[in-house]
Amino acid sequence: MASFTPYSYIQCPCFDATGQARPSDESPSASSSDAPESDDDHAFDPRSPRSNYSLYPIEHLLYCVDCNQIRCPRCVAEELVTIYCPSCLFEVGSSSVKTEGNRCTRSCFQCPVCIGPLAVQSLEPAPESSSLLTADNAAPPAPGPWALCCSYCNWSSSEIGIKFDKPQGIFGQLAKIRDGDGHGDISVAAVDAAPTKKSGDAEADSTKSRFALMRSFYQSQLANSNSTSSGNLSGTLGEYGYGSPTALSRIMSLYSGNGLAALKPKSRPTEIREADSFKDGFRPSNLDESSSISALRENGYDGTVTNSQATSQVDEGARFVEDLWPIPHLLRSKRAKRCPVCRHILSKPEAKVNNTRWRIRLVAGNYIPSISIKPLNPTDTPGLPVPDTSSLTLTPLKPTQYLLTFKNQMFDQIKVTLATPATTPGRFASRVTVLCPQFTIDANAEDYDINEALKDDRRQDKEEAAPQVEAGKPWERGRNWVSIVVEVIPSSLRIEPKPAILRKPGEAEDLGPLKEDEDILEIPMFVRLEWESEAAQDQVGSTASKDKEAKEKRELAYWCVLGLGRISQD
Amino acid sequence: MSRKQPKGEWIETDTGNKVNRKANLIGTQHIMLGGKTVIMPDAMIRGDLARTATSAAGGPPGSNTAVFIGRYCFLSKGCCLRPPGRIYKGAFTYMPLRLGDHVFIGEGSIVQAATVGSHVHIAKDVVVGEFAIIKDYVRIMEGTIIPANMVIPSFSIVAGQPARIIGEVPEGGHEAFELRERYKSVKTNPLAAGS
Numbered sequence: 124m125a126s127f128t129p130y131s132y133i134q135c136p137c138f139d140a141t142g143q144a145r146p147s148d149e150s151p152s153a154s155s156s157d158a159p160e161s162d163d164d165h166a167f168d169p170r171s172p173r174s175n176y177s178l179y180p181i182e183h184l185l186y187c188v189d190c191n192q193i194r195c196p197r198c199v200a201e202e203l204v205t206i207y208c209p210s211c212l213f214e215v216g217s218s219s220v221k222t223e224g225n226r227c228t229r230s231c232f233q234c235p236v237c238i239g240p241l242a243v244q245s246l247e248p249a250p251e252s253s254s255l256l257t258a259d260n261a262a263p264p265a266p267g268p269w270a271l272c273c274s275y276c277n278w279s280s281s282e283i284g285i286k287f288d289k290p291q292g293i294f295g296q297l298a299k300i301r302d303g304d305g306h307g308d309i310s311v312a313a314v315d316a317a318p319t320k321k322s323g324d325a326e327a328d329s330t331k332s333r334f335a336l337m338r339s340f341y342q343s344q345l346a347n348s349n350s351t352s353s354g355n356l357s358g359t360l361g362e363y364g365y366g367s368p369t370a371l372s373r374i375m376s377l378y379s380g381n382g383l384a385a386l387k388p389k390s391r392p393t394e395i396r397e398a399d400s401f402k403d404g405f406r407p408s409n410l411d412e413s414s415s416i417s418a419l420r421e422n423g424y425d426g427t428v429t430n431s432q433a434t435s436q437v438d439e440g441a442r443f444v445e446d447l448w449p450i451p452h453l454l455r456s457k458r459a460k461r462c463p464v465c466r467h468i469l470s471k472p473e474a475k476v477n478n479t480r481w482r483i484r485l486v487a488g489n490y491i492p493s494i495s496i497k498p499l500n501p502t503d504t505p506g507l508p509v510p511d512t513s514s515l516t517l518t519p520l521k522p523t524q525y526l527l528t529f530k531n532q533m534f535d536q537i538k539v540t541l542a543t544p545a546t547t548p549g550r551f552a553s554r555v556t557v558l559c560p561q562f563t564i565d566a567n568a569e570d571y572d573i574n575e576a577l578k579d580d581r582r583q584d585k586e587e588a589a590p591q592v593e594a595g596k597p598w599e600r601g602r603n604w605v606s607i608v609v610e611v612i613p614s615s616l617r618i619e620p621k622p623a624i625l626r627k628p629g630e631a632e633d634l635g636p637l638k639e640d641e642d643i644l645e646i647p648m649f650v651r652l653e654w655e656s657e658a659a660q661d662q663v664g665s666t667a668s669k670d671k672e673a674k675e676k677r678e679l680a681y682w683c684v685l686g687l688g689r690i691s692q693d
Numbered sequence: 694m695s696r697k698q699p700k701g702e703w704i705e706t707d708t709g710n711k712v713n714r715k716a717n718l719i720g721t722q723h724i725m726l727g728g729k730t731v732i733m734p735d736a737m738i739r740g741d742l743a744r745t746a747t748s749a750a751g752g753p754p755g756s757n758t759a760v761f762i763g764r765y766c767f768l769s770k771g772c773c774l775r776p777p778g779r780i781y782k783g784a785f786t787y788m789p790l791r792l793g794d795h796v797f798i799g800e801g802s803i804v805q806a807a808t809v810g811s812h813v814h815i816a817k818d819v820v821v822g823e824f825a826i827i828k829d830y831v832r833i834m835e836g837t838i839i840p841a842n843m844v845i846p847s848f849s850i851v852a853g854q855p856a857r858i859i860g861e862v863p864e865g866g867h868e869a870f871e872l873r874e875r876y877k878s879v880k881t882n883p884l885a886a887g888s
């Protein structure tokens with residue numbers, strides 16, 4: 124059995140907004156005839172498919188101090204701060220992303236076979252050559268040609284016939300090989316002895332180059348036809364040639380049939396030829412697949428690409444290993460996050476790529492208590508490491524106690540109220556009892572509490588001082604944490620029909636086999652926090668200024684789900 | 694590195710390193726520990742693989758350190774720190790391996806990186822290839838193989854063979870990299886305590 128670590132996930136309030144907005148579209152008559160289930164009595168079911176989208180570990184949650192609410196990765200609004208290459212760690216300006224695309228142009232490549240990093244290596248077995256790009260020493264110039272080699276699977280670009288004349292400017296050289304010659308967007312200095320790719324497909328083959336050809340073809344076509352009506356040519360036509368009003372009206376007339384054309388009958392469109400040759404960027408489908416078939420026959424399945432290899436390629440349509448080109452690294456980003464409601468910034472990293480500090484980082488862990496779970500084994504000596512919990516499973520119908528530890532990171536004392544349904548939702552209803560549903564946790568004072576350190580030591584000395592399980596009392600409390608006991612009686616996992624007397628009329632019973640993770644005992648728990656904090660002083664308005672000393676009552680409530688363990692199948 | 698030889702499983706150095714007696718530290722004169730680092734049994738540090746290409750003569754002592762380890766690092770059972778090597782100016786040489794602060798290295802993992810930043814968690818059975826560069830706040834999942842020369846940017850979660858970035862460390866997950874508590878939890882022999 125897979126190992127199991129107890130977990131606690133918290134539900135973001137954005138769940139409600141979507142859940143309630145959706146009308147119940149399934150058998151409205153049946154649901155209305157039943158007792159009208161108001162959302163208040165309807166306990167949250169962590170197993171409902173929708174719950175997947177709103178439950179997060181506390182580390183993933185942010186907290187808006189203005190709305191006084193939890194925010195999750197799904198509902199925050201993200202903003203780009205920095206775009207960078209994950210391999211060379213150079214920052215890429217957003218303008219160059221627009222022109223150059225979302226991949227690194229500084230010669231950072233991934234292996235097309237295994238996605239490992241590629242390094243430039245000399246193909247000559249020169250003893251003096253250094254395998255690294257960064258060899259800045261005055262080593263004797265390694266002889267060319269060069270190739271990109273994978274340090275993981277030993278793939279080499281020479282396998283598909285790609286060699287480079289010099290170890291620098293690989294991106295430009297590769298683009299030149301791929302897109303053919305004569306394209307302005309290749310910035311690298313002209314390579315005299317042109318880098319070599321096998322043969323045959325010397326015609327522009329990549330999507331990018333075909334697009335460039337086709338774009339220039341249609342631009343010239345438009346320019347020709349516009350030349351009669353407007354003297355304002357390619358200068359303002361913009362990159363796509365659709366910038367001018369005449370071009371727009373032509374498009375409109377194309378789609379609306381007689382609309383605009385009828386209004387202006389005299390601007391009869393001059394003939395536009397469609398792209399129909401390679402130099403126009405046109406490529407007819409190759410319906411003759413005999414070469415593919417013979418390649419398949421020759422190299423078999425090993426000669427074809429896997430699905431993931433094909434999808435990680437820049438260009439689509441790779442089918443055989445010789446179609447696999449080195450992959451320029453996709454860029455990554457640093458992003459700031461905003462509250463979806465009030466637009467305040469919740470987290471914002473420093474802009475520099477190598478700076479790992481954050482300007483703003485309002486994480487939920489600083490505002491709501493964390494919950495850690497461990498099985499309560501009275502024979503344990505507190506202070507010693509808990510025995511391996513991964514092997515622990517719950518025995519059906521045997522009462523088992525767990526220790527929930529709530530840790531408060533706020534500088535205010537909080538009052539916590541917990542509520543759980545008496546039985547867990549789902550097919551296997553386990554009984555749940557929270558022995559101490561209400562307690563307060565002291566503030567997270569900054570000063571180090573020597574008493575606690577002493578207490579730890581004392582506890583080790585005297586084992587008999589271990590606390591007792593008692594309803595209504597916390598099990599143990601410390602400087603800024605409280606442990607309480609929750610008792611569960613796991614349900615049996617036997618799948619048997621309910622006695623007829625317990626069945627609701629018309630209720631369909633699910634007697635299917637055990638579903639994935641259905642044996643995990645999950646408790647939905649409603650947590651309500653109350654605390655008094657300083658009245659918002661950061662409000663610039665005068666309202667708060669007169670009673671600065673006054674404390675303000677606050678509260679926050681949310682659902683969470685506790686995964687305790689797997690119930691054993693007897 | 695430790696003057697006193699108390700009887701017990703652990704040696705605690707002046708700077709607070711807790712080194713298990715069953716740890717395998719080779720070439721200790723080439724190993725630099727920043728302090729408060731825990732080295733578990735059977736962990737191995739290959740300090741003997743020090744740089745050979747640079748002038749062997751001259752230079753202050755300690756300038757030829759092979760393995761630098763920051764503060765609050767945790768080297769689990771059976772892991773291995775091994776400086777990477779390559780041909781430099783025509784001769785093979787090892788280059789130093791640097792670990793930042795709060796670096797956790799899991800059981801049986803082999804690290805041959807050039808640098809590992811601070812707040813890095815390397816799970817068990819991971820191989821970090823030669824000259825890999827791991828930046829700060831990186832989590833490497835169990836069984837990952839990081840190819841040689843790979844660079845892993847900050848706040849990445851990495852897994853797979855070969856490694857790929859599978860996620861980002863969430864904003865609330867930074868504190869989980871702290872190893873102070875872990876350091877405190879390692880109890881060296883209580884009888885010999887009180888260095």
Ligand SMILES: [Zn+2]
Nearest residue numbers: 135137195198
């Ligand atoms: Zn949300």
Ligand SMILES: [Zn+2]
Nearest residue numbers: 208211227231
């Ligand atoms: Zn790059």
Ligand SMILES: [Zn+2]
Nearest residue numbers: 234237273276
């Ligand atoms: Zn590869």
Ligand SMILES: [Zn+2]
Nearest residue numbers: 187190462465
């Ligand atoms: Zn807000």
